Amino acid sequence: MSERIIKLEQAEEDTQKGRYLTFALDNETYGIxxxxxxxxxxxxxxxxxxxxxxxxxxxINLRGKIIPLMDVRIRFKKAAxxxxxxxxxxxxxxxxxxxxxxxxxxxxxLTIADENIxxxxxxxxxxxxxxxxxxxxxxxxxxxxxxxxKLLTEEEQINLTQAI
Amino acid sequence: MTNQNSNESMxxxxxxxxxxxxxxxxxxxxxxxxxxxxSPDTINEIFRIMHTIKGSSAMMMFQNITELAHAMEDLFYxxxxxAPQIVDYxxxxxxxxxxxxxxxIEAEKIKNxxxxxxxxxxxxxxxxxxxxxxxxxxxxxxAPEENKKVLEQxxxxxxxxxxxxxxxxxxxxxxxxxGCQMEHIRAFSILYKMREFSSVCYSIPEEKRLTDEESADxxxxxxxxxxxxxxxxxxxVSEFFYNTIFLRSLKLEAADxxxxxxxxxxxxxxxxxxxxxxxxxxxxxxEQLEVAAAPAKTQSIISINLDKLDALMDLVGEMVIAKSxxxxxxxxxxxEIENFNKAASQLNKITNEIQDMxxxxxxxxxxxxxxxxxxxVRDMCKKLGKEVQLEIIGEETEVDKNIIEHLSDPxxxxxxxxxxxxxxxxxxxxxxxxxxxxTITLEAKNAGSDVVITVKDDGRGLDKNKIYRKAFDHGLxxxxxxxxSDKELFRLILRPGFSTNENVTExxxxxxxxxxxxxxxDTIGGVLTVDSAEGEGTVFTIKIPLTLAIIDGMNIGIGGxxxxxxxxxxKETFRxxxxxxIRDPDGNVMIMVRGxxxxxxxxxxxxxxxxxxxxICNGIVLMLEQNERIVCILADELLGMQQVVVKALPRYIQxxxxxxxxxxxxxxxxxxxxxxxxxxxxxxxxxxx
Numbered sequence: 001m002s003e004r005i006i007k008l009e010q011a012e013e014d015t016q017k018g019r020y021l022t023f024a025l026d027n028e029t030y031g032i033x034x035x036x037x038x039x040x041x042x043x044x045x046x047x048x049x050x051x052x053x054x055x056x057x058x059x060i061n062l063r064g065k066i067i068p069l070m071d072v073r074i075r076f077k078k079a080a081x082x083x084x085x086x087x088x089x090x091x092x093x094x095x096x097x098x099x100x101x102x103x104x105x106x107x108x109x110l111t112i113a114d115e116n117i118x119x120x121x122x123x124x125x126x127x128x129x130x131x132x133x134x135x136x137x138x139x140x141x142x143x144x145x146x147x148x149x150k151l152l153t154e155e156e157q158i159n160l161t162q163a164i
Numbered sequence: 165m166t167n168q169n170s171n172e173s174m175x176x177x178x179x180x181x182x183x184x185x186x187x188x189x190x191x192x193x194x195x196x197x198x199x200x201x202x203s204p205d206t207i208n209e210i211f212r213i214m215h216t217i218k219g220s221s222a223m224m225m226f227q228n229i230t231e232l233a234h235a236m237e238d239l240f241y242x243x244x245x246x247a248p249q250i251v252d253y254x255x256x257x258x259x260x261x262x263x264x265x266x267x268x269i270e271a272e273k274i275k276n277x278x279x280x281x282x283x284x285x286x287x288x289x290x291x292x293x294x295x296x297x298x299x300x301x302x303x304x305x306x307a308p309e310e311n312k313k314v315l316e317q318x319x320x321x322x323x324x325x326x327x328x329x330x331x332x333x334x335x336x337x338x339x340x341x342x343g344c345q346m347e348h349i350r351a352f353s354i355l356y357k358m359r360e361f362s363s364v365c366y367s368i369p370e371e372k373r374l375t376d377e378e379s380a381d382x383x384x385x386x387x388x389x390x391x392x393x394x395x396x397x398x399x400x401v402s403e404f405f406y407n408t409i410f411l412r413s414l415k416l417e418a419a420d421x422x423x424x425x426x427x428x429x430x431x432x433x434x435x436x437x438x439x440x441x442x443x444x445x446x447x448x449x450x451e452q453l454e455v456a457a458a459p460a461k462t463q464s465i466i467s468i469n470l471d472k473l474d475a476l477m478d479l480v481g482e483m484v485i486a487k488s489x490x491x492x493x494x495x496x497x498x499x500e501i502e503n504f505n506k507a508a509s510q511l512n513k514i515t516n517e518i519q520d521m522x523x524x525x526x527x528x529x530x531x532x533x534x535x536x537x538x539x540x541v542r543d544m545c546k547k548l549g550k551e552v553q554l555e556i557i558g559e560e561t562e563v564d565k566n567i568i569e570h571l572s573d574p575x576x577x578x579x580x581x582x583x584x585x586x587x588x589x590x591x592x593x594x595x596x597x598x599x600x601x602x603t604i605t606l607e608a609k610n611a612g613s614d615v616v617i618t619v620k621d622d623g624r625g626l627d628k629n630k631i632y633r634k635a636f637d638h639g640l641x642x643x644x645x646x647x648x649s650d651k652e653l654f655r656l657i658l659r660p661g662f663s664t665n666e667n668v669t670e671x672x673x674x675x676x677x678x679x680x681x682x683x684x685x686d687t688i689g690g691v692l693t694v695d696s697a698e699g700e701g702t703v704f705t706i707k708i709p710l711t712l713a714i715i716d717g718m719n720i721g722i723g724g725x726x727x728x729x730x731x732x733x734x735k736e737t738f739r740x741x742x743x744x745x746i747r748d749p750d751g752n753v754m755i756m757v758r759g760x761x762x763x764x765x766x767x768x769x770x771x772x773x774x775x776x777x778x779x780i781c782n783g784i785v786l787m788l789e790q791n792e793r794i795v796c797i798l799a800d801e802l803l804g805m806q807q808v809v810v811k812a813l814p815r816y817i818q819x820x821x822x823x824x825x826x827x828x829x830x831x832x833x834x835x836x837x838x839x840x841x842x843x844x845x846x847x848x849x850x851x852x853x
Contacts, residue, residue: 045836047725047836048773049813049817049839052817052820053820059814059829061835061836066814066829068814068817152816
């Protein structure tokens with residue numbers, strides 16, 4: 001019985017491995033590992049929370065569950081853009097915290113084989129690629145694969161540890 | 165992984181049951197002490213509980229608990245079967261309570277993930293010694309020593325129940341040939357042989373009793389009864405029994421384990437001498453037949469994981485929102501739909517009832533918490549040489565489960581304090597013209613949406629002068645004693661580091677008590693107040709909300725956002741007038757209400773919200789009181805009052821927040837979110853004092 005469950009779990013893990021949900025901000029396409037994604041919803045009424053960083057837009061009520069929303073544009077220091085019909089919220093689960101990511105639009109789910117994933121180049125000027133985990137190549141296009149955990153950690157903390 | 169999970173939940177159940185049984189056991193034993201009476205019913209109950217603890221502990225492989233429970237079980241088995249006339253009941257009660265404590269401590273260790281490593285050898289030997297004394301008091305029916313020796317060689321570990329699903333359960337009733345003698349030894353050898361292929365869960369007479377020659381008589385008359393589990397099939401089991409020598413008859417049946425785990429299903433052993441034998445005082449007379457102890461309340465109760473309840477509550481909340489979305493759907497506007505409206509109001513009624521029911525599931529009575537105090541009072545009375553009676557009123561009052569968990573410690577402190585500091589020694593009391601027996605009254609009652617719990621003693625009361633001197637020495641107070649009201653003085657004892665008792669005793673006097681109590685009660689949203697009259701006693705009153713999960717909320721709007729305040733802290737609301745508003749040179753705004761001046765907090769400033777109403781006169785002012793500090797806040801408008809379910813802010817938001825002026829959030833009827841203002845946090849972050 002328990003063996004079967006483990007096998008099932010492994011099978012599930014296998015089907016999720018190498019699959020990424022991609023979304024677009026401006027001209028770039030980003031990917032996040034599908035295992036983190038819970039669902040995709042349209043934008044809805046947001047309740048503001050005072051004294052929050054600007055990239056935290058507030059909280060929403062998702063069927064009785066309260067989840068915070070992060071505007072990925074602002075998180076990536078891009079200009080804010082008004083939300084429209086195509087604006088999506090990707091609900092992700094990271095370390096058992098549910099967070100909604102506001103993105104311009106969701107593209108598709110892609111399977112990227114390991115051999116097509118490369119390390120991001122080391123940039124010496126400005127910030128290092130702190131949200132970027134890997135770069136995936138699909139045909140002639142490039143998908144920036146994000147490190148979800150780093151999306152949630154405070155920038156200040158990262159800066160601090162790097163300074164040390 | 166799944167295996168581990170199932171193990172954990174088994175441990176949960178074991179702990180839950182064990183704690184419950186310990187509590188019940190304690191209640192029974194204290195009841196015995198109160199009535200100075202060992203009735204067959206109570207002995208039966210103790211025996212039954214010890215037996216269950218032994219069984220389940222053995223199953224979970226907690227050796228020390230098993231052994232202790234076994235020793236206790238033996239003792240009470242002897243009492244049940246033999247009904248000895250002279251029982252040193254104080255020793256026995258003390259010893260039993262000690263045993264319970266040991267099991268409780270070990271169970272706590274298990275609960276906290278430690279291994280139960282306590283050594284019960286002392287208690288076990290005490291139980292054995294007591295049993296020996298009891299047995300020694302009786303004329304020993306010439307038990308042949310040789311037989312005993314044989315048995316002791318055969319005797320091994322107590323039977324352990326193997327929990328394996330594939331085993332079949334059987335019961336067997338064995339009679340031996342008349343006149344074959346030594347039935348008990350034969351029964352024992354059956355038991356011994358059976359262990360090779362099965363696990364024996366229960367037998368009558370019990371394995372240990374088989375060392376006693378008297379059990380032979382029992383087997384002769386009633387047969388040897390066994391309940392066991394085995395992987396063998398019916399035929400091979402019966403074959404085994406028929407191979408036993410001197411077998412006269414056998415009744416072998418496949419058994420339903422569910423039914424058999426219940427003691428009722430067991431055939432009653434030889435009727436116990438139905439005498440309620442009095443213990444202790446010889447004057448009571450043995451003809452006192454009526455048995456006082458009521459049989460233990462059998463409740464038709466199941467235990468539920470609290471997580472599931474919380475999930476259920478969330479779901480019901482969603483359902484209520486979905487319901488209002490259907491009924492108040494904008495598409496329905498202007499339609500003549502009588503039947504729909506009828507159905508809708510029915511739906512409305514049902515959802516409301518479901519909501520009430522789910523709320524009530526979380527409520528549990530204070531009984532267990534209050535009953536614990538009995539034990540504390542008893543132990544302390546013995547140690548301190550005081551005579552105190554604990555009176556419990558309104559224990560059936562129900563409070564939210566989360567609150568009860570936090571209530572036990574503060575109550576314990578209060579009761580200890582009352583006993584240690586409050587109540588005088590009997591001599592002192594008599595000298596003052598009071599009854600030698602002190603009384604501590606523990607009372608709970610409902611008052612609106614609050615529960616009020618009072619701990620009252622009729623002891624010496626608080627000494628105002630002493631409190632004042634102490635507080636003055638510690639720099640807790642600077643005004644003169646004449647300027648302090650009684651209430652203010654009494655409140656001083658709730659401050660950290662304050663203890664009027666110079667002598668540190670085992671129970672209290674370290675000066676960490678009262679402020680911890682006050683803090684604990686504060687965390688569950690309650691208020692602790694003290695009142696006292698010198699020479700007459702002290703009353704501690706705890707006012708706690710019925711539940712933390714639901715509050716009566718006042719919704720206010722500020723610039724399009726909705727905020728919720730607990731109604732209990734709103735004193736009044738009013739439209740301010742220009743002439744009442746005062747600005748000091750630093751730019752702080754104050755408001756004058758009936759000759760008193762209060763600070764005014766503009767919420768849109770605190771929360772940095774854009775609103776059109778910045779002129780104080782256009783808004784509305786709410787006067788809030790928290791911990792006897794009063795502030796006024798400015799809001800745009802009042803949106804109304806409703807009961808709201810408090811939800812915590814998402815963890816991610818909490819990790820980003822630095823200030824603490826939002827306590828949580830809640831869902832409003834239309835599915836939108838309102839933030840709950842933490843008044844305490846708001847006051848301390850906005851006003852420095």
